[in-house]
Amino acid sequence: MKKAEATRLHILQKAFELIYVKGYQTTSVDDILATTQVTKGAFYYHFKNKDEMGIAIINEIMKPSLINSFIVPLQQQENPVEAIWQLIHHLLMKNEFLKVAYGCPAANFTYEMTPWNSDFTQVLDELARQWEKVMIQTIERGKKNKYIRKDVNARQVTLFIISGYWGIRNFGKLENSRSVYLPYLKELKNYLHSLT
Amino acid sequence: MKKAEATRLHILQKAFELIYVKGYQTTSVDDILATTQVTKGAFYYHFKNKDEMGIAIINEIMKPSLINSFIVPLQQQENPVEAIWQLIHHLLMKNEFLKVAYGCPAANFTYEMTPWNSDFTQVLDELARQWEKVMIQTIERGKKNKYIRKDVNARQVTLFIISGYWGIRNFGKLENSRSVYLPYLKELKNYLHSLT
DNA sequence: TGCAGATAATACTAACCGGTATTTTTTATG
DNA sequence: CATAAAAAATACCGGTTAGTATTATCTGCA
Incomplete structure (x- = not known):
């Protein structure tokens, strides 16, 4: 066994x-x-077949790593502005597994399989929603603790940030150099501070 | 002939x-x-072969449409905040050719072909750089005309905005509904106003 | 109109694809 | 240690892929 x-x-x-x-x-x-x-x-x-293996990869390899690398870090810091910036900074600049040239595994899968394979789409959507959910919670918590303005819409901000992350990884693939990440990260910092 | x-x-x-x-x-x-x-x-x-056709598609179909739909609109408005918001809003909500479920053609190509096909990568990178260049010019112009703060870094902002666009199209693919675009657009508006 | 070069049609190939059927080996358990 | 079931090895198949070689037909121009 x-x-x-x-x-x-x-x-x-x-x-x-x-x-x-x-x-x-x-x-x-x-x-x-x-x-x-x-x-x-x-x-x-x-x-059973190749696709079943593909789904298993998402559920059994990517999902656990999502939790470790994308979710837990958000929950371990009180200040959400710091938490989010540290997270993205780490994902882009420090994470040894995520290579610039190969982009974001989840985004790669999404672009390749969606919309014509609904099984993949569904599982990938779950992944995205999980990250989204936790980031919304992080921001809401930050509003309560006065780190973030009350009039900030948590879901809007979350979508904005996650989109930016996916997009800059696309840029990274094109230019195959972490250097594009730097101006992006600077502006992310500016943006996050505009929420305080 | x-x-x-x-x-x-x-x-x-x-x-x-x-x-x-x-x-x-x-x-x-x-x-x-x-x-x-x-x-x-x-x-x-x-x-000569399938890949040559692929490159021709990018150069002869996508490039001209990039100019019409992504570049000219930026140059036709004095206020860059308005110009950028109108552009993105139009691309996401109004453009009849770009379907939610199928994402952004250029981003699709990038995700599928990069990094293992360098010809595609190069031509797609040109496309991205062209859009980037014009958006930077738009913002610089806006700084001169006092629509945007002087301390704003045009390239940073451009990377931030384009990334967001690519990323939200990824979200759109996943959820297959234009409704995700709305909160994103609201936050884009907030962000753009933070630059004024 | 004739005819040469530009286009296009047809038939084919070798490599590769995901998947299956069958047999063999390994492993846990009485 | 015997044995049945779990796990793995082997050989094979039909379909699809990009691409080619050959032949046929068009089209513009003298």
């Missing part, structure tokens, strides 16, 4: 890395088999 | 529509042939 779980996880992790770099469509099942050294029989024992 | 140009253009236009909806990878040459009623011989007479 133990070893089987290990190979399943191995497939998911390696496949995620491949897909993050090459995209879902262009990563063939055979590619995954080659890099994992897993045979086709094993692969299709664990997954 | 005339009819040949017509079929070439016909291919580019129909292929662009297909790719906008389905994505580049999942749109096969045969798909394009089927919808254009063009034969393979004709297709490969006009284009």
Whole structure:
């Protein structure tokens, strides 16, 4: 029972890395088999088909990492302006896993699979909504604690910030250099201070 | 000479529509042939291969439309705050060609082709830089004409705004409804006013 | 009108794709 | 240690892909 779980996880992790770099469509099942050294029989024992594996990657690899890297950091600081800026700054400049050239894994998936694959769209939407929800809470908390003006609309601000994050990662892909992130981050700071 | 140009253009236009909806990878040459009623011989007479057609789509279809829909509107208004807001509002809410569910054509291409196809990346980067350049000029002009504070950094603001646009289109794809655009637009207005 | 070069039609290929059917090996448990 | 079920290995298939080689037809111009 133990070893089987290990190979399943191995497939998911390696496949995620491949897909993050090459995209879902262009990563063939055979590619995954080659890099994992897993045979086709094993692969299709664990997954009904390629798409089921794709969904599993989102649920079992990306979702947990979303919570660790995108959600918990928001909840660990009292000042939401600081929390949000630190989070985005860390995601763009410090996070060793998220590479500039390859963009945001969730956004990549979204662009590639939406709207023609509704299963993917739904699971990805859940991911986005989760981040959105927590950021709204963070801002509302900040309003109560007087870090942020009362007339600020938390959901509006959240959508604005998350959109900006996704978009700047698109820029990063194009220019393949973290340097585009810097002016963006400066302006994000200005914007966040305009909310105080 | 005339009819040949017509079929070439016909291919580019129909292929662009297909790719906008389905994505580049999942749109096969045969798909394009089927919808254009063009034969393979004709297709490969006009284009060396599929990628050359892809680049031609960006240069000959998307670039001109970028100028019409993204650049000229910025130059036709004196007040940059108004100009930018009207532009984004129009792109998101009014433009009949850009569908919510299918996102931004340029961003789609970027996400799908970057970084593993450098030809695409380069041409798409040019597109982005062109928009960026004009928006920077718009803001600088606004600073001179006292519509915008002197201490505002035009490039920072531009990156911030374009990123937001790309990102909210990602949101739109996920939720497949223009309604997400509304809170974003409200906050964009707030942000723009914070620059005055 | 004739004809050469520009367009286009047809038939084909080799590689690759996701997926399946069958057999073999491994593993947990009595 | 025997055995049944879980897990993995192997070989194969039909369909699709981008691309090519060859042949046919158009079109503009002398």
